[in-house]
Amino acid sequence: MAAGSDPIVGASRDGRSTRWDPHRRERRQAIITAAIAAIEEYGPEVLTARIAEQAGVPRTHVYRHFDGKRALDLAVSAHIGNEIGEHIRGGLAVGGSARDIIGAAIGQHLRWVEEHPNLYRFVAQHAYAVRAKDSRSAVDAKAAFAAELSVLVERYLRALGVDAAAAERVIVGVVGLVDATAAWWLEGGGTPVRAVLTAELTGRVWLLIDSVGRDLGFELDPDRPLPDLP
Incomplete structure (x- = not known):
């Protein structure tokens, strides 16, 4: 087996990563919900800063969960x-x-x-x-x-x-x-x-x-x- 390919170490790393998935999904959904509330209040051209404020997170945190404004718009539209x-x-x-x-x-x-x-x-x-x-x-x-x-x-x-x-x-x-x-x-x-x-x-x-x-x-x-x- 090649060095660095220990399946136990790999499984442990995967486990540490995936256990945060529910939290990420919850935060992602919270941002979508905040975006919808901001659109309702400020209109369809609402800025990301308003959405972040509505979600109670820094603006940079929004893009930890969405790969840019377009991705956020698509998620909100689908919802x-x-x-x-x-x-x-x-x-x-x-x-x-x-x-x-x-x-x-x-x-x-x-x-x-x-x-x-x-x-x-x-x-x-x-x-x-x-x-x-x-x-x-x-x-x-x-x-x-x-x-x-x-x-x-x-x-x-x-x-x-x-x-x-x-x-x-x-x-x-x-x-x-x-x-x-x-x-x-x-x-x-x-x-x-x-x-x-x-x-x-x-x-x-x-x-x-x-x-x-x-x-x-x-x-x-x-x-x-x-x-x-x-």
């Missing part, structure tokens, strides 16, 4: 994307008619945008960088909405005996419409009120889904309960 996905998933889980489900999902999405305008702006600015790194990540409102909607629409199409591949054509149109409208609404000062915009968007999204459905050879009553999914 926010997961949060958005959870909110949308709650709306999609209501069951009922197509109109009920569409309205609940859109309502949850708009509620999150209304409650977290600076986070919405932040992920819109930084999502392109995450997609370049990993196109599968749900890192902004559009990606999160698409991911959750894709799963549900595909399951319903299969339940209705329709080719699930057709779901992509539905989702592209729905996601683009909802996200563009949400961005316009946010920058317009939240007018009309969320309930009115939710109802308007629900009607428009239903027209899009109905049109695609007719092209595929099936028709749905928007107010009739959909079949239970397994």
